[in-house]
């Protein structure tokens with residue numbers, strides 16, 4: 001598969017990008033001035049706006065152009081001890097800071113104007129053990145699949161190459177193999193964490209087990225994770241399929257997505273996909289694609305039979321390794337400004353098709369927006385995937401019941417800042433009005449996945465109330481000063 005094809009399939013190829021020169025560097029906040037000065041006295045390589053690598057750090061490493069901001073300085077810790085010292089400095093200076101792992105989350109989550117940006121790329125150690133892998137938070141999932149390939153093993157992580165390990169592991173983690181092994185968070189066996197007061201601890205099933213649970217979906221509300229230990233699985237080869245359909249195939253395609261969500265086997269096969277629809281509002285041409293992966297070497301992969309029955313314009317089946325599959329699945333940074341909006345429903349093919357049609361019609365309202373790149377994305381949260389957490393003795397904060405769900409999402413790319421408000425309003429209103437119809441029909445779920453959510457959404461509102469109360473209690477005991485609520489800027493914060 002060549003790069004162009006993979007990018008087209010992922011809906012990332014054709015939007016025009018607008019570069020950000022960061023010419024309007026903002027005035028540092030008082031606390032950040034203090035912290036930046038003290039960081040640069042203590043550590044080498046702290047980056048300031050006058051330094052050549054500032055734009056690379058403050059802008060180039062982000063997926064969403066809207067995330068490009070102007071931090072007062074950028075600190076790149078090289079060890080957990082350095083993170084710990086920095087945390088003490090942030091406390092004593094009362095400095096606001098943001099943290100970037102792979103830089104894939106939406107705007108307002110991983111960068112900061114006038115504060116300190118902590119960029120984790122130097123925390124890039126990786127150690128493959130017998131049935132686990134220890135991973136620094138500066139790494140991407142491609143790094144993990146590459147390190148595991150010689151051992152014939154895989155981890156449960158991101159479906160695209162350059163997504164960061166830390167963000168995805170802390171918010172949940174949709175992968176191809178969720179139905180058999182659970183979400184990425186269900187496969188973290190240990191977290192090394194620097195707490196808000198600089199203390200370093202390790203949370204496992206038997207040590208700090210309350211924090212261990214809270215980090216499974218609790219995002220950046222508890223501390224800065226400096227090492228993840230992930231379970232790995234024996235899987236030397238995977239069977240893959242790439243299929244592209246034209247507009248007439250889209251109702252069948254969405255039916256096949258619902259079939260996947262409804263699969264509820266006792267011994268599931270590890271198989272899953274990226275399934276999305278692209279619409280070109282200028283040419284009025286729609287197409288859909290599935291990128292499917294299944295454990296083992298049966299070719300074509302059996303789980304995708306319903307997709308293979310639909311007439312396709314492209315169909316490529318292959319047997320390969322996870323690393324090789326991920327090689328071309330890049331999600332290049334700085335392609336466009338992006339707004340996500342997402343809601344969840346029980347699998348109902350007729351309704352899913354009606355949502356797709358309503359979205360396609362509505363895109364015409366914004367067809368004049370420069371660099372418009374609208375994509376309709378689906379994700380499957382199956383019953384067996386939820387059952388992993390319900391039966392493993394640990395659980396996770398989501399508390400999803402073991403029934404199938406479809407997560408539907410509008411991912412809208414565009415070029416110019418002048419359209420930011422218009423796109424957000426359009427995307428939000430459309431998602432909310434379609435969700436309201438599902439509420440009336442009794443097929444809506446309030447579950448919101450942080451990785452698919454727009455920054456206007458509140459994923460904690462869809463988590464069972466008792467879990468949110470427990471998360472807050474755990475936060476009070478591990479971060480009594482509220483450093484990760486008060487000073488750590490961005491992401492989805494657990495309310496007070």
Ligand SMILES: Cc1cc2nc3c(=O)[nH]c(=O)nc-3n(C[C@H](O)[C@H](O)[C@H](O)COP(=O)(O)OP(=O)(O)OC[C@H]3O[C@@H](n4cnc5c(N)ncnc54)[C@H](O)[C@@H]3O)c2cc1C
Nearest residue numbers: 101102103104105159164166167168173174220225451491
């Ligand atoms: C193109 C694309 C494809 C995607 N595909 C998938 C997919 O296949 N499956 C899926 O589940 N999700 C997917 N997502 C969503 C993705 O998982 C989230 O955006 C995730 O947060 C990205 O992690 P990151 O490390 O790259 O992000 P970042 O933006 O660097 O970090 C995300 C959040 O975590 C915080 N954070 C980062 N590192 C740490 C740390 N060590 N300790 C504490 N907090 C930290 C940051 O401050 C930020 O708030 C995708 C997103 C994009 C843009």
